Amino acid sequence: MFATLLHEIPLQGGDVTDGVVRVGDTVRRPVSPATPAVHALLRHLEAAGFEGAPRVLGVDGLGREVLSFLPGVSGLSAASAGEEALAGVAGLLREFHDATAGFPLSGHRWEGGSNDDAPPQIIGHCDLRPDNVIFRDQVPVGMIDFDLARPTTRLFDVVTTLRHWAPIADPVDRHPLLRGVEVGERLRVFCDVYGVPPRDRRRLLELARLRFHRSYEVMRTRADGGGNWARMWADGAGERIRRASAWLDSHEDELYAHLI
Template sequence: MVTALVHEIPLRGGDVTDGVVRIGDTVRRPACPSTPNVHALLGHLHRAGFDGAPRVLGFDSRGREVVTYVEGVAGLTDDAASDEALKGLAVLLREFHDATASFPLTFDGWEGGSNDDGPPEVIGHCDLTPDNVILRGATPVAFVDFDLARPTTRLFDVVTTLRHWAPIADPVDRPAVLRDIDPGPRIRLFCDAYGLLPRERRRLIELSRLRFHRSYAVMRERAARGGAWATMWSSGAGQRIRRAAAWLDVHEDELRAHLV
């Protein structure tokens, strides 16, 4: 049992998990049903030599999970929006997937959510928003907040990541630093750095559309339960998904030209 300390610094930025705090060199997070699987995964990553994730230290006296604090900056800064950071993110995601491919790919105990139809190949993070990637300068060094991790395909996790980082979104919903960029070259850069196969690239647009449809349904169902999901939904998350899907329909051909 890890003894709780006194001075707590709230860590904000994520949409789903409330009550995350920093205490010294540790982060305390409320436990959830997927916590045992997440801890097993983080232990596996450490043993596999993957350094881009926190290490598990146990639980404190309040029952919160305790993991190591990773130094760096999260969020979409100018450095994070650079091509250098995007390329580094793709490389780190590939290393993460390669490390998780040897982890048991069963669906029991994970949070669940929208997914691909193919058999699972890896454990995907499935929530690599800019708030969940730690950077030092323009170099991504770690992923955090694995509550939505689950067995999936490599391509599904790539699509989920590009949703936020290309971004595959209507310009009205993009962060200011990425509002006027062309997502096509960024998608190509990410796929090249990750090493995505030609057959996977040909399916990327199709899977993006499927993900929008399914994530809309999943978020609507979770929002009906209340809590953080309801707050996200009431803030327009569903409308943003619908606008992104419509934008993808209009720009599919130009995006595909960068992929094949």
């Protein structure tokens, strides 16, 4: 049990969980019904030698989970928006997926969310947006915020990651640093580094479209419950998903040509 310390630095960037703070070399986060599953996963990753995830350190006097702090910076910058960083994220995701091998795909309670129709293969992060990737010296070295982790397929987690990093989005909704990028080329770079096989590349855009549809429905349902989901919905999350889906429909042929 960790004592409560007074000097707390609020950490920003997450959409789902409020009240995340840094205390020294630790991060304190409110617990949720999925916390036991996430802690089991993080302990498995530690035992597997995966260095790119926080370590579970316990619970503090306020009942918050205590995780190790991963030093570095997150979010998009001129460096992290480039293809070298994109390739690094692909390699990090592949290393993470491989490290989850052997972790039980049933028997834990996860947050849930949209998913693939195929049987799960690994535990996916399912929210590897730029805010959740830690960079050091312009190299992606870690991932944080496992709130939405759950059993899924490798391809679904690849698609979820590419939604933010390619990005598969209408240009009007992209970060300014990614507004003019060649999305098809970035899809190919990511898939090459990760090692996405040809059969999955042929299905990637179809699965992206399915994810858009299901994510829209999931977010709309969760928004009815209030909280941060309602805030994100009110901020236009549903409209952004719809625009991304329409953009994908309009550019599918050229994107597919890069993938195959």
